[in-house]
Amino acid sequence: MSKKKVCVIGAGTSGLAAVKWCLQEGLDVICYDKRPLIGGLWSLEDEDSRKDANNPVDIQCRPYASCITNDNKEVISYSDFRFPKDAPMYLSAKRMGKYYEDYADTFKLKPHIKLNTQVVKVKRGSDGSGWAVTTKTIGHTDGKNITAYVDAVVVCTGHYHRQYIPKINGLSSFKGQVIHAGDYFRPEEFRGKNVLIIGGSNSASEIACDISRESNQAYLSARHGLWPLTRLTGGVPSQLMPIWSRYATMRYDLRKFDKIFGPGIRQRFNFKEYSMEPKRGLLQMAVAICDDIEFRISAGALKMKGGVKEITETGVKFEDGSQIDDIDAIVFATGYRPCIDFLEDPIVSRGIEAMDMYKHIIPVEDESHSLFFIGQFDMLGATTACFELQARVVVRIIAEKLELPPKEIMKKRDEEDLRKIKANFQEVEYNNRMEFYPKYIESIADVLDVRPTPWRIFLLYFTDPKLAHQLLFGFPLAPVFRLYGPHSNWDEARKYIMESEDNLMRPLRTVQYANETKGFLNKGTICAASIATALIATFVWHRIFHT
Structure with a gap:
């Protein structure tokens, strides 16, 4: 019996895990990535390449110069490949890129990865089985497309794909600089300027603090307020706190976490005094991991503002009636949208966010069980272990070593999961597929019986x-x-x-x-x-x- 052929799209955290586990299960795998290096957004791209206006690769999400991981090295490691013992507790983008290069070398993944290769089209075979994957080499002028035929496709392009900038009245009339957080690199770009950062999560708060070190005045607009969390609590990583434990997630319903754990976080400082009072409870909206936001505010370098009502030619009007008239630049740290426009199939006609997906991995309507998604959801918590476990589920299904529940059962469970998510994350932008790490990874582990x-x-x-x-x-x-x-x-x-x-x-x-x-x-x-x-x-x- 010949090996099943698998196409993995994307060579970042999830794609590398998928390739590794495909090989371990004896599958014939090929991986495509449009970038020149592996590692996804953590790839070891140099600054010159980043600034090259003629760079043919459309990359909309990159780490900024001072970016440090939100999670510690132990929780962002794969299950069988640790960071060196002398590696710092939290990692720079460069160290992350090196980690993925080392992972690929250790498990001999690189011969199965084609870089500088863009997936143009993925279409189901004419007889309804298998997939035709059409690619092109980036940077070549001949424009020749190549089509390969595979038994299964695993989409690992992530959800940090297309920059999202919300529609705000007057934005088109603003005369200053407008960029997305994905294009931000160094605070020196804004030296001496008045800068407004819009957003309420990790990147918004971190970039606001970073810019405030060089700007004349920085403002952070968070219309829902902030849940500012730190990487360390009492000198140890926050992931060692009880809120992340199996005990807590089994003992308490997620909606009760605010009542149980929220007061301890609020003791850090008075949210209202710092003008960042969150409109929803802990883990009921996005959190903002930032270690020094209260100091930047107390030093006067950063000022908190509420939601933006309107943008003028030179300033901003806020929902509370206040106004700033001398804004030089606006940075939108408002997230990203997934993009799977290369996938031509009726299953995805409504878009990935509207699909019925069992455990956010398996399209319920795909009765062939040959199309899979890894890492296409938001997570409160670390992602590496989740992506790896998703990959293990996928390869076991492809290798016919794991039987899925009937379609009706998968659809029912997906509906139940989404109801729970929406009950907790009621705001529109958070209520589609946002998961809390400990609960979600245990549910995936149950599928494999490894919990x-x-x-x-x-x-x-x-x-x-x-x-x-x-x-x-x-x-x-x-x-x-x-x-x-x-x-x-x-x-x-x-x-x-x-x-x-x-x-x-x-x-x-x-x-x-x-x-x-x-x-x-x-x-x-x-x-x-x-x-x-x-x-x-x-x-x-x-x-x-x-x-």
Whole structure:
């Protein structure tokens, strides 16, 4: 029996994972990416290439010069490829690009990846089976298209694809500079200027702070206010806080998180005094990860404003009636829209956001189960582990090692999932496919039967209580889903999990002190103190959830 042929579109975080797992399952895979380098938006593009007006590659999302990952190195690692122990806790864009290059080299992915290659058209085979994938080489003048025939297509182009700028009255009349955050690179571009940044999430707050270091005055317009979160809490990564644990997500409904965890975040400073009072609760709208926004505001370099009502030739009118008349530049940090215009099929005629998609991966209407999407949704939390787990699901289906539920069941579950999302994220721009990391990744793990269920954790407390404690109260890292089921590697996964917290702090220990203890948590003490409670809790959850 010949190997099934798979086409992966995109060589970023999700595409590389898809290629790697296709190879591991013995599939014949080819990957196309229009960029000259792998890594997607984290690719190792130099500044000259970025500034080249004649660059033939249409790239609308790039990291700015001072961009640092929102998530720490342990939670953005693949399950079997860690960052070096001496790598800093949070990574620059350059280090991220190097990580993906190393990943591709380690697992010998590059021979299966064609760069500088744009997918022009993807169309179902004339007999209804397989796909015809038409590509062209970017930079060549002959314009020759090449068509390959494959059994399955995996779309990994991401949702940071087309810059989105909302329609605002008067925008076309503005005489100053207008750019999107995807084109922003250095704050020196705005030295001495009055700059308005529009947006209410990570990029908006970070870029506003960055620009405020060089501008005459920076303003951040967030019409829904902000939920400003920091990368560190008490000197340790925020992902080590209880809100991200399996315990919290199993114990509490997502809509109750604001009541339980919100007050602790609000203690950081008075949101109203800083003019950023969020209109919705914690995890009920986008968050803004930014470590120094309160300082930039208190220093007067950055001023918060509400929603924009109208833009004039030289300024802005806001919804609260206030007005600024001397704005030199506007930066729209208002997000992106996915683009799959290369895909010609009735299934996607309404657009990707309107499709019925089982677990955001599988189009319900595709009865051939040969078209898949990875990474085409918004996430509150880290994405790498989710994308990798999605890839593992996809390749098992293609390899005919995983059977999907009937179409009616998948459609019903997708409708149920969307109802839950809309109940939590009621604002239009957030309510389509926004997921909370711990809950979503567990639902994907269930599809593969790789989730550490309450019952599995309960049994583990008798044989490996330290690991059980970490699974229950720690962040659900990618290797957590390599302990059970297909692709399991218990020893390596356990080692990764148990060393993760120490690996985060290791690069900080640049001075040796006498009689110091290793690590920043006494795990033995914590484990002993919590074991009785955990045993009872896991047993009760087992009875409640029947897992």
